[in-house]
Amino acid sequence: GEIIKIDYKDNFSVVEVNTKLGNLFAIVLETPETASYLKEMKPVNLLFNPTELLIFKIKDENLLNMFDCKIIEIEKGKLLSNILLEKDGIKLESLVLTKQVDKYDLKIEDRVFCHIKPTSIFFEVV
Known part of the structure; x- marks a missing residue:
């Protein structure tokens, strides 16, 4: 994405980044005065732990960093399930409780909404 x-x-800092997923917000414990990569128009990759990508069946308009995805693969385990998602050619991974997969009755090809907290996003300078 690109810092806008x-x-x-x-x-x-609260940093807004334009990505293929939409505009995403991240909280960074640095400022443009202390980190040279914090500049508008600077390209960055956004990274996060798969346990931090939350899945919803209904969109919550009040949440920042919410976007729609399609489920392309589900690996169900006894306790945890790994869900592979896709949006506009971008593949994402979410690790959730298998109970949630069962409760939501998640299936391949389902359209879901994903949310990532601004405090859970890390920057990779490109």
């Missing part, structure tokens, strides 16, 4: 806006105060 940075708001900062004290020692942290």
